[in-house]
Amino acid sequence: xxxxxxxxxxxxxxxxxxxxxxxxxxxxxxxxxxxxxxxxxxxxxxxxxxxxxxxxxxxxxxxxxxxxxxxxxxxxxxxxxxxxxxxxxxxxxxxxxxxxxxxxxxxxxxxxxxxxxxxxxxxxxxxxxxxxxxxxxxxxxxxxxxxxxxxxxxxxxxxxxxxxxxxxxxxxxxxxxxxxxxxxxxxxxxxxxxxxxxxxxxxxxxxxxxxxxxxxxxxxxxxxxxxxxxxxxxxxxxx
Amino acid sequence: xxxxxxxxxxxxxxxxxxxxxxxxxxxxxxxxxxxxxxxxxxxxxxxxxxxxxxxxxxxxxxxxxxxxxxxxxxxxxxxxxxxxxxxxxxxxxxxxxxxxxxxxxxxxxxxxxxxxxxxxxxxxxxxxxxxxxxxxxxxxxxxxxxxxxxxxxxxxxxxxxxxxxxxxxxxxxxxxxxxxxxxxxxxxxxxxxxxxxxxxxxxxxxxxxxxxxxxxxxxxxxxxxxxxxxxxxxxxxxxxxxxxxxxxxxxxxxxxxxxxxxxxxxxxxxxxxxxxxxxxxxxxxxxxxxxxxxxxxxxxxxxxxxxxxxxxxxxxxxxxxxxxxxxxxxxxxxxxxxxxxxx
Numbered sequence: 158x159x160x161x162x163x164x165x166x167x168x169x170x171x172x173x174x175x176x177x178x179x180x181x182x183x184x185x186x187x188x189x190x191x192x193x194x195x196x197x198x199x200x201x202x203x204x205x206x207x208x209x210x211x212x213x214x215x216x217x218x219x220x221x222x223x224x225x226x227x228x229x230x231x232x233x234x235x236x237x238x239x240x241x242x243x244x245x246x247x248x249x250x251x252x253x254x255x256x257x258x259x260x261x262x263x264x265x266x267x268x269x270x271x272x273x274x275x276x277x278x279x280x281x282x283x284x285x286x287x288x289x290x291x292x293x294x295x296x297x298x299x300x301x302x303x304x305x306x307x308x309x310x311x312x313x314x315x316x317x318x319x320x321x322x323x324x325x326x327x328x329x330x331x332x333x334x335x336x337x338x339x340x341x342x343x344x345x346x347x348x349x350x351x352x353x354x355x356x357x358x359x360x361x362x363x364x365x366x367x368x369x370x371x372x373x374x375x376x377x378x379x380x381x382x383x384x385x386x387x388x389x390x391x392x393x394x395x396x
Numbered sequence: 397x398x399x400x401x402x403x404x405x406x407x408x409x410x411x412x413x414x415x416x417x418x419x420x421x422x423x424x425x426x427x428x429x430x431x432x433x434x435x436x437x438x439x440x441x442x443x444x445x446x447x448x449x450x451x452x453x454x455x456x457x458x459x460x461x462x463x464x465x466x467x468x469x470x471x472x473x474x475x476x477x478x479x480x481x482x483x484x485x486x487x488x489x490x491x492x493x494x495x496x497x498x499x500x501x502x503x504x505x506x507x508x509x510x511x512x513x514x515x516x517x518x519x520x521x522x523x524x525x526x527x528x529x530x531x532x533x534x535x536x537x538x539x540x541x542x543x544x545x546x547x548x549x550x551x552x553x554x555x556x557x558x559x560x561x562x563x564x565x566x567x568x569x570x571x572x573x574x575x576x577x578x579x580x581x582x583x584x585x586x587x588x589x590x591x592x593x594x595x596x597x598x599x600x601x602x603x604x605x606x607x608x609x610x611x612x613x614x615x616x617x618x619x620x621x622x623x624x625x626x627x628x629x630x631x632x633x634x635x636x637x638x639x640x641x642x643x644x645x646x647x648x649x650x651x652x653x654x655x656x657x658x659x660x661x662x663x664x665x666x667x668x669x670x671x672x673x674x675x676x677x678x679x680x681x682x683x684x685x686x687x688x689x690x691x692x693x694x695x696x697x698x699x700x701x702x703x704x705x706x707x708x709x710x711x712x713x714x715x716x717x718x719x720x721x722x723x724x725x726x727x728x729x730x731x732x733x734x735x736x737x738x739x
Contacts, residue, residue, distance in 0.1 A: 227647065229738035249739055250651075257649035267644050281648040288434040289441060328648065 178202045179336050179367040185235035187221055195221045197391045208362040210378045211371040213388030219371045223340050227261060228252045240335060257285055260329030264341035266321045268313040274324050275309035281332040299327040319350040336367040343374060351377055450661035464630045468623055468670035472717050473677040475619040478612045480678060484703050489601055497594040498579060500561040506587045511559045514587055523566055530560040620720060627666055627724030631659050635732050646738055656729050660722055667721020671714035679704060
């Protein structure tokens with residue numbers, strides 16, 4: 158711990174700065190033995206309640222960066238802090254609890270097809286050990302927020318792509334995480350639906366949630382006028 | 397305002413967030429949303445849900461479930477069947493006279509009077525407890541009653557059975573050395589055709605029993621391992637078919653215990669149901685065997701009754717098979733979940 162502390166002191170990160178920072182990448186490099194460096198010396202931070210886009214051509218390292226945040230992969234060098242906690246050095250038993258602090262949204266929705274909308278959205282709460290009444294209340298509220306009230310008993314197959322994505326979003330926010338990370342959330346949606354989803358993200362930002370959206374939809378990003386982190390061949394070129 | 401600021405500052409100094417181990421935070425996250433009783437209820441609900449949903453899954457894929465349970469219950473019924481057969485045989489040997497009785501088969505030419513004299517003279521021996529003379533007629537009558545060859549024996553013109561003197565030595569003589577000496581002295585007497593220490597065949601039978609018991613234990617051990625592996629393999633296949641669900645649960649923060657739980661319950665159900673089915677298989681087999689065995693026992697004049705599983709043994713059988721189901725699943729889950737990406 159002392160080592161970590163001194164390292165942070167060297168980096169001249171003041172305590173108040175850490176408090177304001179939701180997500181911090183500090184000189185992060187990810188190397189795969191087969192392909193070499195996929196991410197090189199990435200440094201950026203997102204403050205509480207900030208919304209940002211992560212963009213870049215395919216293969217630029219967007220997915221790898223998101224995997225590092227989800228602790229699906231570990232970085233080869235550098236430090237990743239989530240709300241002051243070190244993701245890069247987390248022990249295996251700590252990982253589930255760290256993931257409960259993030260809401261992930263995927264391009265392919267990652268819904269359980271044999272469970273109802275209600276059960277899908279309730280999953281993070283069931284895992285976190287919430288009581289039945291609390292689960293019902295929170296799931297209703299989350300579905301209401303994404304405009305899917307009354308569809309609790311439907312199965313994902315019976316919903317349109319946009320609706321399935323909303324179920325994914327409801328699942329991501331139901332546990333009230335301080336950060337939402339979305340991987341190409343509008344990739345499979347038409348522009349109108351995509352704009353709807355983006356407005357939804359903005360509404361989360363307004364209540365203090367940090368939002369990071371990976372997307373290659375340049376026109377949509379341009380419309381939104383938010384911070385853009387651009388990756389190019391594994392390096393951060395803007396943001 | 398001042399107070400708030402001061403508190404804010406002390407919090408910053410006392411609890412630098414970057415230095416706090418993740419576990420503390422993790423615990424805070426898990427205990428969020430409700431008091432302890434609510435948590436306990438939620439935990440109980442989780443178990444109840446896993447218990448019944450895993451049973452539901454077994455019912456939902458009846459073909460696979462029936463195949464697995466059939467294989468398991470045959471293995472378990474083989475093991476428990478062996479156990480029961482041995483218990484029955486043991487009951488048989490326990491009833492046998494294990495005292496060192498010596499049977500003297502007299503030569504054919506020895507007359508009954510001579511035999512009586514011989515018996516009397518043996519009785520005089522201080523080392524002898526009792527002597528019983530079985531005449532040719534008595535032996536024949538006994539043979540007719542108990543052997544089941546009653547009608548066949550009447551065909552014979554002469555009685556082929558010898559006169560037998562059964563000698564029971566005193567307890568003091570029951571060390572092997574004294575018995576052997578006595579046996580030898582009988583063998584050397586001219587009237588005696590052969591002298592047989594009855595204990596020997598009891599001993600032989602008992603050692604055969606010991607060997608079969610040992611073999612049965614080994615066999616049961618093997619069958620136990622088979623049950624472990626079959627249950628484990630079933631869970632492995634189940635885990636494969638639910639791989640996506642496992643990954644999604646992991647990504648939304650499920651611990652390994654949460655992911656394992658429904659699979660362990662599936663293992664429990666497989667073991668439990670197989671145990672119950674095996675009990676039925678063995679009991680039905682014993683019911684089928686009961687009549688013939690009792691007929692056979694009747695022919696030998698025995699009072700032999702087939703043993704079935706007792707209440708305690710039934711519970712033991714079901715508990716062991718359930719435990720094997722859980723253990724097999726657990727071993728596979730330990731290995732497979734370790735190798736499932738993401739961590």
